[in-house]
Amino acid sequence: MKLSESFYQQSDVVKIARELLGKELVVNIRNKISGGIIVETEAYSWKEKGSHAYNNRKTDRNAVMYLPGGFSYVYLCYGIHNMFNVVTGADGVAEAVLIRALEPTTGIALMHKRMNTDSDHRITSGPGKLAKALGIDRSLNGKYLLGDEVWIEDSGIKIGKKNIIASKRIGIDYAGEDALLPWRFTIKDNKWVSKV
DNA sequence: TAGAGGATTGAT
DNA sequence: TCAATCCTCTAC
Numbered sequence: 001m002k003l004s005e006s007f008y009q010q011s012d013v014v015k016i017a018r019e020l021l022g023k024e025l026v027v028n029i030r031n032k033i034s035g036g037i038i039v040e041t042e043a044y045s046w047k048e049k050g051s052h053a054y055n056n057r058k059t060d061r062n063a064v065m066y067l068p069g070g071f072s073y074v075y076l077c078y079g080i081h082n083m084f085n086v087v088t089g090a091d092g093v094a095e096a097v098l099i100r101a102l103e104p105t106t107g108i109a110l111m112h113k114r115m116n117t118d119s120d121h122r123i124t125s126g127p128g129k130l131a132k133a134l135g136i137d138r139s140l141n142g143k144y145l146l147g148d149e150v151w152i153e154d155s156g157i158k159i160g161k162k163n164i165i166a167s168k169r170i171g172i173d174y175a176g177e178d179a180l181l182p183w184r185f186t187i188k189d190n191k192w193v194s195k196v
Numbered sequence: 197t198a199g200a201g202g203a204t205t206g207a208t
Numbered sequence: 209t210c211a212a213t214c215c216t217c218t219a220c
Contacts, residue, residue, distance in 0.1 A: 042203070050203070061216060079214030081204050098203060128204050138215095171203055195205095 003152045008069030008145065013088045013095035016069075017043035018164060018185050020086070020097060022157040024105060027150045029135040034107025036124055036134075037155060039190045040100040042169045043183040044085070046093070049175035053094030064142040065094040072150055074131070074141040081128030082137050086145065086152070100127045100170075100184070102134075103192040110135075126194040163188040170195075 003023065010016055018041075026035035044051040052062040052075075064073045065087055073085040073096050089095035102124040104111055111133040115123045124130040131137070136150075145151050166182040173179050186193045 044203075052203080059217070075203090076213095076215055078202060078204055078212080080212065083203060085203085100203090126204070169203075174202085 001154050002146055003154055005068075005070045005146065008086065008088050009090060010069070011089060011093075013045050013097060014043045014183055016086075016088045017041040017097045017183065018166075020099075020152070021164060021185055021187055022155060022159040024153040024155040025084075025099060025102060025134075025150075026106065026153055027134045027136060027140075028148060032107065032110055032135070034104075034110050034134050035153075036102030036104040036106065036130075036192075037157065038099055038101075038152075039103050039192045040184070040186045040194055042098040042100055042185070043095075044098060045095045048178035048181060050169060050172040050178050050181070051094070051096075056094065058094075062094065065096050066092055067142070069095075070145045072140055072143045072145060074136060074138050076138060077128070082131040083127045084131050084134075084136050084140075098127060099130065101125050101186075101192055101194045102130050103190065104133070122192070125192055159187055 020038050020041050046053040046056050053065045068091040069088040071087040085096040085098045087096050124133045143150050165186045167184045169184045
């Protein structure tokens with residue numbers, strides 16, 4: 001069953017980032033389904049410097065962050081990598097959760113082909129890689145997550161509090177003290193989590 | 197309109 | 209440690 005609008009529109013983006021662990025991200029690209037269990041997330045809010053929408057900065061790129069929770073936000077980073085985010089919070093509040101790693105469950109052969117490998121290991125361990133493995137690009141920006149192109153399933157998997165690790169986010173050293181916020185969440189001992 | 201830099205990755 | 213690579217933002 002797809003996660004509801006009310007889930008995405010909760011006011012606490014950090015709580016949502018934590019609760020997305022264990023859910024299943026599913027993408028339908030040209031009638032080909034692929035997806036996996038979310039094992040790593042990061043929260044972003046307009047309140048902190050790590051976010052594109054810091055201090056309510058609004059541009060063409062990050063406009064979808066201001067939509068109500070339940071939309072996708074995809075953008076290109078370093079000219080190479082597509083990053084997949086889930087917009088959260090109320091209408092006009094710029095908050096989002098970056099999906100950083102998956103455990104592949106659906107369409108694994110398809111992902112191998114996209115990644116040009118036969119290994120099922122680490123094909124989705126990192127935001128740039130999982131987007132490529134699932135076939136996500138910026139044409140999926142601003143999609144409604146209760147539609148039929150990209151959505152998140154409640155897998156029924158429960159991740160206990162003891163198995164969730166909070167740590168500082170990656171790649172945002174420019175954000176000063178906000179780079180230290182423990183807003184990255186991973187499932188303990190999960191081999192699909194990105195880097196180390 | 198030009199210049200700088202980035203929520204990364206993989207090879208050296 | 210560093211280049212790849214191109215879109216986006218900022219300043220002129």
